[in-house]
Amino acid sequence: MTQNHSNFKRLTNETAITLAKKLGLVNADASLKCNEIGDGNLNYVFHITDTVTNKGLIIKQAVPYAKVLGESWPLTLKRAAIEANALIHFRSYCPEFVPQVYYSDEQLAITVMEDLSHLKIVRTGLIDGDSYPLLSQHIGEYVAKTAFYTSDYHLEPSSKKEVARHFTNPELCKITEVFIFTDPFFEELPGDFEVELKDAAQKIWNDQEVILEVAKLKQSFETEQEALLHGDLHTGSIFASKTETKVIDPEFAFYGPVGFDLGQYTANLLFQAVTRNGAGKEEIFTLLHEFWNVFEETYTKLWEVQNKSPFRHVKGYLPYLLTKFKKDAFGFAGCELIRRTIGLSHVADLNVIGDKETRIAAKTATLEIGTFLIKKREELDVPAVIEALKQRTLP
Ligand code: SR1
Ligand code: MG
Structure with missing residues (x-):
């Protein structure tokens, strides 16, 4: 089945920060920095940190192909929703071992979640x-x-x-x-x-x-x-x-x-x-x-x-x-x-x-x-x- 990607847009460090502010997950006037830290095979991962409080959050975005294999291996964006739902499901059974999801958007293929950078x-x-x-x-x-x-x-x-x-x-x-x-x-x-x-x-x-x-x-x-x-x-x-x-x-x-x-x-x-x-x-x-x-x-x-x-x-x-x-x-x-x-x-x-x-x-x-x-x-x-x-x- 082909998927409509018309509402999909790749995040940048800047738009990731804008999104976090829009969602009210950080203060609108906070001083924030963002780095793309994804080292996996399939997705991009943005780490946003408040430079004053050092508190952070993660925005993970899937792209419509496997990052490691390139555009020659198309891959559903639905995997972002599956991941967010799976985290929510697993966390309901084992809260201590699964990060918290703050927000997810199926169209943009993003999951906003708890920062685990202390681990x-x-x-x-x-x-x-x-x-x-x-x-x-x-x-x-x-x-x-x-x-x-x-x-x-x-x-x-x-x-x-x-x-x-x-x-x-x-x-x-x-x-x-x-x-x-x-x-x-x-x-x-x-x-x-x-x-x-x-x-x-x-x-x-x-x-x-x-x-x-x-x-x-x-x-x-x-x-x-x-x-x-x-x-x-x-x-x-x-x-x-x-x-x-x-x-x-x-x-x-x-x-x-x-x-x-x-x-x-x-x-x-x-x-x-x-x-x-x-x-x-x-x-x-x-x-x-x-x-x-x-x-x-x-x-x-x-x-x-x-x-x-x-x-x-x-x-x-x-x-x-x-x-x-x-x-x-x-x-x-x-x-x-x-x-x-x-x-x-x-x-x-x-x-x-x-x-x-x-x-x-x-x-x-x-x-x-x-x-x-x-x-x-x-x-x-x-x-x-x-x-x-x-x-x-x-x-
Ligand atoms: C194209 S993805 C290759 C591997 O990375 C993932 O973490 C899975 O283990 C998959 O098999
Ligand atoms: Mg993986």
Whole structure:
């Protein structure tokens, strides 16, 4: 469906300030400065600060194409409204982990929201060696609550379907279907990797067992509607400090398999585990354990207290579901590890490694672990994943 963009206008630093004043979100006579700080792939982000009080706000604007891919990849502006609505939804379940939306405009594709500049993007923080003692507890709770409260176990099934209708997000899902689940697994499709990784990539393309399992995972992503997902829950979508955590950027939100959010976060911790040795690696293992423990504990508590299904007490039902989430998550994590290594959208965790031999070793390990997770997901648990990581140390 084509979208009418006649009311759309790209913001500049100046018009962003004018808009903030017009909305009454800052004083009309305040002395303000504005910087475009967007470093993501799809949008522009304006940070407005009052130079006297230092208080700020964020105006995020989507453009009618993927910023990183250029105008050759047109993209709906509706994603801004999906993002604003998803933030509002998720915040209603987890106010402490989601920024506040002050205003949104579907025509201009903007979302005005809480300034989080006192926090740091977690991917950057982890690369810098910062530690986040509460991060995984917060994200475990966030995923459990959003997964449970938006599911058929909490919402009346017809209300759930109505919510799902509002979060139909075919264009952003297509990015995931192509970038995560398709291109990286076929030699003839677009990819991006150093020549030294060709043999490792070839091994994946030739492995029919991997390709079959990826086909199953892609089908699950495309067809299952378990809960409202964030849809892009990597460490670049999380702002945090030692004590505070906020999940941002849910423009990929849609109804999908719970394991997808779980798997994205898991995979993005694994990038760090691969790049580290010794105590640094152990720190990531702790984050992994805490994430899965808190997710399962919180989900279990919600199930016991708030589940309305007549089946809730059926012996084995909850364990069946938790096991399904985990198997799916490991498979999705494997796809994420592989696509960020030989696909079109890389991660800084691996690319910042300056020494070529070490970088190639890290990327090769990432591809091997990705393959292992996809193939063995049915029989794995967190300790087994950690054991596999322990066996790979960098030169
Ligand atoms: C064209 S967008 C590439 C990637 O960036 C986003 O954050 C998603 O992860 C997407 O796959
Ligand atoms: Mg994003």
